[in-house]
Amino acid sequence: MTLRIATFATAAILGLAVAQPASAQTLREITTRGQLVCGVSQGLAGFSNPDAQGRWTGLDVDVCRAIAAAIFDDPTKVRFVPLSSANRFTALQSREVDLLARNSTWTLSRDTQLGLDFTGINYYDGQAFMARRSLRLSSALELGGASVCIQTGTTTELNAADFFRANNLRFEPVVFATADETIKAYDSGRCDVFTTDASGLYAERLKLSAPNDHMVLPEIISKEPLGPVVRHGDNQFADLVRWVHFAMVTAEEIGVTQANVAAKAAEMRNAEVRRRNPDLARFVGADGTFGEMLGVTNDWAVRIIRHVGNYGESFERNVGERTPLGIRRGLNNLWTKGGLQYSPPIR
Amino acid sequence: MTLVDQAARVGQAPPKVAFLNNPKVRGIFWQALLLVFVVFIVWGAASNAYENLRAQNIASGFGFLDNQANFALSQSLIPYTETNSYGRAFIVGLLNTLLVAIIGIAAASVIGFFVGLARLAKNVLVRQLATWYVEFIRNVPLVLQLVFWYTAVLQPLPNPRDSIALFGGEVFLNNRGVVMPKPIFADAAIWLVAAFAAALVIGFIVKRWSAQRQAATGQTFPVGWTTLGLLIALPTIAFYALGQPISFEHPQLGRFNLSGGLRIIPEFVALLLGLVLYTAAFIGEIVRAGIQAVHRGQTEAASALGLRSGHTTRFVVIPQALRVIIPPLTSQFLNLTKNSTLAVAIGYPDLFLVTNTINNQTGQAIETVGMIMATYLFLSLLTSGFMNWYNQRVALVER
Numbered sequence: 001m002t003l004r005i006a007t008f009a010t011a012a013i014l015g016l017a018v019a020q021p022a023s024a025q026t027l028r029e030i031t032t033r034g035q036l037v038c039g040v041s042q043g044l045a046g047f048s049n050p051d052a053q054g055r056w057t058g059l060d061v062d063v064c065r066a067i068a069a070a071i072f073d074d075p076t077k078v079r080f081v082p083l084s085s086a087n088r089f090t091a092l093q094s095r096e097v098d099l100l101a102r103n104s105t106w107t108l109s110r111d112t113q114l115g116l117d118f119t120g121i122n123y124y125d126g127q128a129f130m131a132r133r134s135l136r137l138s139s140a141l142e143l144g145g146a147s148v149c150i151q152t153g154t155t156t157e158l159n160a161a162d163f164f165r166a167n168n169l170r171f172e173p174v175v176f177a178t179a180d181e182t183i184k185a186y187d188s189g190r191c192d193v194f195t196t197d198a199s200g201l202y203a204e205r206l207k208l209s210a211p212n213d214h215m216v217l218p219e220i221i222s223k224e225p226l227g228p229v230v231r232h233g234d235n236q237f238a239d240l241v242r243w244v245h246f247a248m249v250t251a252e253e254i255g256v257t258q259a260n261v262a263a264k265a266a267e268m269r270n271a272e273v274r275r276r277n278p279d280l281a282r283f284v285g286a287d288g289t290f291g292e293m294l295g296v297t298n299d300w301a302v303r304i305i306r307h308v309g310n311y312g313e314s315f316e317r318n319v320g321e322r323t324p325l326g327i328r329r330g331l332n333n334l335w336t337k338g339g340l341q342y343s344p345p346i347r
Numbered sequence: 348m349t350l351v352d353q354a355a356r357v358g359q360a361p362p363k364v365a366f367l368n369n370p371k372v373r374g375i376f377w378q379a380l381l382l383v384f385v386v387f388i389v390w391g392a393a394s395n396a397y398e399n400l401r402a403q404n405i406a407s408g409f410g411f412l413d414n415q416a417n418f419a420l421s422q423s424l425i426p427y428t429e430t431n432s433y434g435r436a437f438i439v440g441l442l443n444t445l446l447v448a449i450i451g452i453a454a455a456s457v458i459g460f461f462v463g464l465a466r467l468a469k470n471v472l473v474r475q476l477a478t479w480y481v482e483f484i485r486n487v488p489l490v491l492q493l494v495f496w497y498t499a500v501l502q503p504l505p506n507p508r509d510s511i512a513l514f515g516g517e518v519f520l521n522n523r524g525v526v527m528p529k530p531i532f533a534d535a536a537i538w539l540v541a542a543f544a545a546a547l548v549i550g551f552i553v554k555r556w557s558a559q560r561q562a563a564t565g566q567t568f569p570v571g572w573t574t575l576g577l578l579i580a581l582p583t584i585a586f587y588a589l590g591q592p593i594s595f596e597h598p599q600l601g602r603f604n605l606s607g608g609l610r611i612i613p614e615f616v617a618l619l620l621g622l623v624l625y626t627a628a629f630i631g632e633i634v635r636a637g638i639q640a641v642h643r644g645q646t647e648a649a650s651a652l653g654l655r656s657g658h659t660t661r662f663v664v665i666p667q668a669l670r671v672i673i674p675p676l677t678s679q680f681l682n683l684t685k686n687s688t689l690a691v692a693i694g695y696p697d698l699f700l701v702t703n704t705i706n707n708q709t710g711q712a713i714e715t716v717g718m719i720m721a722t723y724l725f726l727s728l729l730t731s732g733f734m735n736w737y738n739q740r741v742a743l744v745e746r
Contacts (some may be wrong), residue, residue: 086707093403114710115403135603146603147523151701153707158417161429172523172604173419174614175704176694185694188502189522192603192615232404 024214025069026098026230026237027295035077037096038064040084042056042178045203046319046327047103047123056080060101062314063122063228066244067099069307070291070300077084080343084178086153092229099241100229103197105155110229119242122311124340126220127159128198130205133215135192140219144169148158151175151182156196159222161175183207202325242292246343247283247301251310253334253343254279258309265302282346303344311341357368369743384555396713411709412437418704421695422612433705440701441722447615447697448684448726451622455683456676463634477631490689492625497617497693504613518600519605522613528595529609535592542580542585550574614695618687626683630676636671638664669741677734681727688723698722 040048040060043308048058056078065075081097088104091097093115103125104110106118129140129141137143140163151155152175164171174191176182183204186194196204198220205211228245230238252259256264261284267273268286281287285298292298308314312334319327333339366372388498400407412434419429424442427435465477484492502522508521508525519526550573557568586593599610641664649659688699699719706715 086703089710090712093405110710113406115400115405142602145601145606152704157419157704158708161417161419164419165429171419173421175418175421175696175700177461177691177700177703181692181694184498185502188498189506190502233402 019265025233027240030071030098034057034072035079036064036068036071036099037079037081037097038067038082039083039088039091039102040064040099041102042084042180044103044179044200045206046199046323046325047203048080048082048101057318058227059123059314059318060103060226061242062308062318063101063245064099066248066275066304066308067241070240070294070296071246072242073297073303075307075309084153085151085178089116089229092116092231095231098230102229103226103287104202104229105197106225106227107155115232116229117232117238118227118229119238120245121225121340122245123199123226125197125199125224125226127156127195127224128201128220129217129221130186130194130201130214131192131217133213137215137217140221141169142166143171143193145171146192146312147172147174147190148193148195149174149176149182150195151179151185151227152177154196155222155224160195163221179204180207197226199226199319199325199327202327206324236295240296243294244300244304245311247304247316247346248311249310249334249341249343250283250346251301251305252312252341254283256280256283256305256310258305258313259342261302265299279346358464394649400713405710407711407714409714411705411711411714412707415707416705418703418708420551421694422615422696433709436701436705437718440696440698443696444684444687444698444726445696447618447622447687447690450533450685451619451626451683452680454619454623455630455679458623459630459679460634462627462631462661463638466631467638481628481631484624486633489621489686490692493617493689493693494623495554495621497613500729501613501617507600510605517597522605522612523603524616525611526598526605526608527610528597531592531594531596535589535590539582539585539592542581546574546577546581609635612695614690614693617693618690618695618697621689622683622686625686626679629679629682633672633675633679635670637668637670640671641667658669663697665739670743673738673741677731677738680730680734684726684730685723 007326038061040058043049044058046058048060051057061080064078064080068078069075069079081091083091083097083100083102088100088102089110090132092100101122101240103123104118105125111118112118129143131137131143131146143164148160148171150160150173157173157175160171160173174185176185179196179200182196183194185191187208193202194204198216201216205214205216208214227308228241230241249263264280265284265286268277268281268284274281274286278287282290284302285291289298291300294300309317312329313331314328315332316322319325321328329337329339331340333341335342385627415430415431416433416436417429418436420427420436421531422443423439425435425439425448427439460475460479465473466481468474468477498559504522505522507519507521507523510521512519517528550570553568553573557570561567596607598605598610645663645667648660649663650656654663687697690697691700691703694700702715702719706712709715
């Protein structure tokens with residue numbers, strides 16, 4: 001008996017000691033598993049939030065659904081894992097999730113120190129402040145001496161400290177572990193100001209007891225490029241995640257939508273049409289083997305658009321002006337329309 | 348083997364056995380094997396973690412502690428700003444934990460002691476109240492109680508503009524905490540400390556003199572009252588003799604908050620309230636059990652000797668009850684310290700919350716979790732070391 005336990009324990013330790021190489025195998029794991037595992041927020045309206053039926057929706061959720069569509073031709077083959085800002089990167093490092101699509105800011109230290117890679121920017125954001133209208137504030141520079149509710153482990157926490165220090169203002173930080181605790185403390189009056197990314201402010205404002213009593217101050221105090229994150233070292237999977245986003249942006253550029261993608265793909269069977277629309281031909285996979293280069297099938301982009309839509313459609317559906325969040329495209333418009341969303345060519 | 352054989356062997360050398368069957372040799376062999384096994388596990392885990400971190404390009408080591416922290420904290424006992432290092436932020440968290448643990452342990456002991464006495468009181472109302480208190484508090488999870496004190500009791504207080512003024516407008520109560528005048532000590536204030544220390548020393552000398560006199564003559568002397576009088580009188584005399592070396596900074600209403608003065612944040616109040624009331628319920632039961640463990644005969648013997656009931660409790664029951672009380676009390680002290688990590692639920696910047704923030708900002712999970720574990724282990728060993736020493740002092744000396 002003793003011997004058996006010893007043998008078992010030794011085997012277990014040896015098993016541990018064989019470090020798993022972080023090389024190109026995430027995609028293979030996903031295909032074998034038959035499901036993508038995607039780390040999302042614990043509920044941020046417009047970005048990743050379960051709806052009344054418990055179905056996850058949002059701009060970040062669409063990134064995951066698009067990847068699943070490219071791999072499986074089925075946007076429902078995703079398991080969503082809600083993660084707090086505090087444990088998100090650890091969950092990715094320890095292979096609990098395949099990627100994060102969790103409104104995470106791309107910074108140099110996160111890119112280099114955590115063994116992770118950001119693959120792109122699916123939302124250009126910036127940090128702002130929200131306060132009660134009754135305080136009659138017109139600028140964040142009037143916030144000296146205020147109590148500020150912040151969520152811990154975020155770039156927000158650091159930006160707020162930078163902002164107040166740079167402007168020689170004093171403030172009292174009141175820090176909580178989750179977004180819900182933070183917004184509740186603000187709502188109850190523990191703080192004068194609530195600060196997070198501007199998109200988050202609009203989303204969290206919907207949770208307040210009287211949303212219209214609160215206003216977002218005009219200053220944007222930081223750059224918050226939000227994007228999907230994968231583990232460092234698996235370049236194949238990183239490329240796939242990167243190009244899924246680019247495919248959605250390209251589709252908007254060349255006018256491919258969820259409604260017309262099937263028709264456009266069908267037209268491409270005609271050699272004459274193919275010759276006149278080279279970009280579109282490459283996009284739908286009628287020309288070249290771009291899907292195979294990414295490790296998926298050549299109609300990958302068609303699958304993405306058919307199931308999820310192009311970037312503009314995803315934006316308008318989740319956070320756009322017709323949604324409760326009412327966010328304008330602004331920086332997130334296409335580069336051709338004065339925004340920053342730009343895709344390298346698919347060729 | 349017969350009894351006669353066994354009796355004959357007593358006093359003889361032990362019978363010779365083969366080397367491999369010698370219990371001593373076997374014992375050493377298994378101990379050594381276990382040691383090798385444990386060392387192997389620890390080494391394996393450490394090198395495995397190191398290899399994996401390197402393979403995944405995750406930085407490791409404790410160098411990050413010198414880097415600038417860049418985040419602010421709402422309560423700090425030492426000067427701290429965002430430009431200080433992660434290491435200093437860690438110390439700030441540690442001191443915040445110690446603050447709540449030390450005040451909490453003292454308050455929980457006092458309240459628990461009286462709850463224990465109340466549980467045994469002859470008065471039905473007192474006894475029932477204590478029983479209800481213990482049964483209710485003990486059976487509700489602590490984290491719920493913390494959230495209750497924080498959200499249901501402290502947050503509904505008015506905002507700073509409508510603060511509740513107490514003590515003639517000197518102290519303000521609002522949903523940002525309690526704000527009171529902050530004492531500013533002039534240099535001469537050091538003599539006040541000296542006066543206080545002198546009062547303590549004189550009190551100690553009086554106590555020894557009184558004990559000797561009582562042993563010789565049987566006469567008693569009110570040592571407690573004398574010491575208390577000295578502790579109040581000497582610093583007061585010094586205060587006025589030195590020309591009042593303490594001034595006060597009064598809080599002023601600013602645009603958002605009361606600025607200046609000394610502020611106790613609601614997170615601290617909620618955490619302390621929750622921990623103290625919760626732990627006091629357990630300590631109350633320990634005290635009750637300790638008192639009941641003293642045999643009735645002791646009380647009866649004391650009254651047969653003519654001791655008054657107060658003296659019976661003080662000199663006969665309590666010293667014997669302490670022997671039963673101290674060991675489980677140690678566990679409660681340790682629990683209170685460790686439970687203070689639940690501060691994370693209400694945003695009090697204790698060791699756990701601050702170190703977690705450091706972890707999130709640097710990504711050094713293994714190092715920071717190691718630091719948290721080592722620190723709580725150290726605090727717990729320190730507490731139990733002290734309590735074991737005290738336990739030995741009050742323990743029954745057997746002859």
